[in-house]
Amino acid sequence: MNWIIWLIPAFPLIGFLLNALVVRRERAAGILASVMVGLSFAATIAAMVVLEGAPSEAKRLTWTLWEWIRIADFRVAFGLLFDPLTAVMALLITGVGGLIHIYSIGYMHGDVRPVRFFAFMNLFVFAMLMLVMADNLLLLFLGWEGVGLCSFLLIGHYFDRRSVPPGINPSEAAVKAFVVNRVGDVAMLAALFAIFTNFGTLSFYDNPQLGISGYLDQAIVVAGEMVDLGAFGQLPLITGITLLMLVAVTGKSAQFPLYTWLPDAMAGPTPVSALIHAATMVTSGVYLIVRNHTLFDQPASAAPWVLVIGVMTAFIGATAAVAQLDIKRVLAYSTVSQLGYMVAAVGMGAYVAGMYHLLTHGLFKALLFLAAGSVIHGIGNYQDMRRMGGLRNALPTTFRLYVIGALALSGIFPFAGFWSKDEIIAHAWFDARSPLAAIMLILTSAVTAFYMGRQIGMVFFGRPRDQAIHGHESGVAMRWTMVTLAVGAVIGGLINLPGLHWLNSYLRPVLQEPEVIYTVGMGILATITTLLSAGAGYLGWKTYACDLEPRIRVGKEDPLFRYLGDLWRGMEIGWGLDWLYQRVFVRPYRAASVFLSDVVDREAIDQVLVDGTARGLVRLAHGLRALQNGYIRTYALMFLFGVILVVAFFALRG
Amino acid sequence: MVPTSYYILLSALLFTLGVAGVLIRRNALVLFMSVELMLNSANLALVTFAMARQDIAGQMVVFFVIVVAAAEVAVGLALLVAIFRTKQTTDVDEIHSLKG
């Protein structure tokens, strides 16, 4: 029955091919795409049932399609793997993905190129499934770059527009996303090479069908190996490999310092932001680390760095979200921040907690994005929050759903985010013994609640600031998908409740992580965090819905700018990282490109050396021409010289 | 007995005069005469050695040289006449249309 697992990615692939080559009408495209993802979801459930039948020491289903590459001893299979970790990810991808597809049927109605949209959405689901279902790192990398490609295609969906709100050029944003991702991908490739060179295989686990062994169980073998960095000393091999993976994760999961592509990715349609840039693609980095946990568990691994990056990103992302004026950009930075939580969790070795938050975040962030899309769609495609206000009357359902999502994100009891976020914070304080990390994460949680409160206050409360805008509630498809996600956001905590530990047990065969024992200390910490967040949230709401509300005007600065000045400006531009990259990388690169082309290549090499040689030869020829002046007497003189030379030669030799 | 070296010296002198004539004089007829002079100096050298070594082969070669010289003069003067018809001059410096 193992073959059933390849049905899971096959359905979206078929959907993509049909939509790309055959389908012409919008309605058919949308329904086909959604049905395919739905079928994929069903296949996932079926595969999970089959998985239950596998023995718990090797709880996985594998199916090798063919041998992908074989050169001498380098062998890689094109094969799929389905184990509990995969199952959890696949459920998220197909479940949330399917709901978003259905939502898109309503949202993308009347769009300029809907068929292409649905084709690429299906392609994305396929690529993401390949990523989580690959049985070796190279195939994972195929999915990894595949989702990057789909991100490029979907961000650039409106490629013919010069600018979309809040002033981003979609084509530029798409290329930027691809290139920044590629920097991470290069690190990933380097990690792949290093792994193959030292382990002799890229397969995760043993593949008896092709006779390839797996490397994850061999992690301990290379424990002592060092890499010679010449003048920089020696580096443990494991540190090198995990560091390279960390760079890859930084790119794909938008961590500091490679997160600049994610806010600009909001140029894509909102369902794209929900699916790709909230629930799935950006979480691939977390998956990568969890899958490779045996490497990261090694004492010499780069796990501490992972923690540092995660915590930094969480805080930076949250502070940037506070000052955003575009409804989607707030959520974009929020995603950056929440990904930081997940990355911090896996950096501490709390893989289950990281996956827990990945799942709950997938639910409530998708909900938030879809609800934001509902708002945008409902008011006529405006995204600037300064234009909104008082929308809770015009869009009541959206309003309620948005609040649910915001509460979940802020980590308020008993919504989903509370459980997963606090588990990470508890882990930081008690198990990892990094009080600094825990405090930063708690502060971040407070800031998170603040900006969500701010957003709700600005959008749904106060008076309508732009008289031209009249909101109307969304259609059936959009509403019911949001409701489904909202249910998930409310009861999502059940996935891994303290005491029940369903997720932990389910993932036990893969991660072997001990269950968390809940102490009173944890309870107190959680209560403190929640109270802080609730307070911050209330503060944010009150400031923007009541106190400073009269000062919010269309086109004017945010009211808090007056009090925080440059600090606010810094937060608004994402702490200037983008600006820095422009100055340090983009412009010099361009200038150097022109320099190399004109000065070095054209002049130095081509003109001086190549043409110079040619000109030199021509000049030599000209010089020699002078000897042929046509005068007989000169020739006679030449004869004489020649004769003298020859005679002298023979005379002196003899 | 006149020493052989005197003859050879005379031959060398005549040869040098011939070369000088070829290099310096511009009149084509004088050029030919200088070439004749060079050839005759070679003849003198040959006969001298034939006599010194009592080998008749040297004198045989002289005949060859005389024949070659005659042929060369014939052809050369014919060319000169042809060129004179077009160029109206016997100055060799005027003939440089084969310039490279």
Next chain:
Amino acid sequence: MNVAPLLSFMIWLPALGALVVLALPRERVAAQRIVSMSAALLALAAALGVVFFFDPARAGFQLVESIAWIPSWGISYTVSVDGISLWLVVLTAFLTPVALAASWGTVERQERTFHALVLLLASGLFGVFTAQDMLLFYVFFEFTLVPTALLIGIWGGAERRYAAIKFFAYTFTGSVFLLLGIIGLYLLHGQATGVYTFDIATILASLQLGTLQLDPAAERLMFGLFFIGFAVKTPIWPFHTWMTTAHAAAPSSGAIDIVGLLIKIGAYGLIRYTIQLFPATAAWAAPAISVLAVIGILYAAWIAYQQTDMKRLLAYASVSHLGLIVLGMFALNPQGIAGSVAHMVNSALTTGALFLVVGMLVARRGSRELKSYGGLWKSTPVLGSLTLILVLGSIGLPGLNGFVSEFAVLQGAWRSPGLGWRYALPALLGAVLAAVYLLHMYRMAFLGDAPPELAQAPDVRPRELALLVIMATPVVLFGLYPNLLFGPMQQSATQIAGGTLQYLASR
């Protein structure tokens, strides 16, 4: 096992076709096209026959056909294939009909001569890849110069005369060193074994058996002579400027031949001669040569970014790919060498197809400047999608052909006893730079909004669609099933790599 002299058929049929085409009257365009295409397709059939009879389990030269030419000097007409040359032969056979088909309707004048030259070039290329006798190899090697120079010089763009002369003079000068090397090797072999021959298989056997021992100085001299000749032809940085000029000036349909294959005869020569015959020196020189290769990768990719002329951009893309190819072969292990040959095939396909696309764009807009384009994905969606597949293949997206060969090369370099991660890591940066310049080109041409002249541009016509699909199919196919490429190469690559490993082990 030889059923028929397939290789000779393959080599001489296009030349014969060229003669027939030249004999046809100038106005009978249809007849010319039929004759030339038939010759090319028959050669393709012969090539496929060669593949059929080729035994991938054996290393060494197969399907040998030999006739004594000048026996007193040891020169014979000997042709054969091995794992390295097999795919290059098929590539030539595949691209020649495509080049001919691409020229229908795009060549403005003297179409008859154009076809004849393309066919002659094909003959020359077949000869280069299959020649087993060194002098025969040299003859074919130089023979390819003539049709190429004429193709560039007569039908090329603005700077065609300069480009043609530069190309001819530059590569010819390099080849003089090659000739010296060939003659030198002939003499050395003759002096040592008493057998004066130009046959590679014999010389190789003598080297492996030890009957011909070259002392390090002699071997390095020989290596150097061969290397200079091929380095100019490949080209390796900094000898690349003839290529960028030539490509920028070449016609679109002839370019595909030039791009795809001519530049591969240099790389092929590097493997066949410098590495196979002189493994010790190859291992000694590998680090230095790899530095040049890596510089080539990065330098060309960097320059390509700001090019506004699309053809020059693709020319630099080719130089960058070639850097990767050279890096792979001097990794001196099976992955590197196999990856290198595979990348020759793959980059010929992607870059050649992109040249075709440029030709199609020029046909619509009349300009090679990127600035005059935009928004074409909207007005010509099919062209846009197919071009995107090709662009992604060139960038090296997994699932497409460029990735597998690039990966094999870099993995080979990383694992190589002579090179290692210090060389592979900078080369890996090239992957980012490739994305930068190729996506930049794609964005300028296909994204954004369209200038008014292009808003109504027609989408792909049937001939264009057929050409692009034919080129794009192997791009996808080799990406998913690359063992098609790697399979025949295994034995030969392992054998060649084995020679160098022996030397490195004994050091």
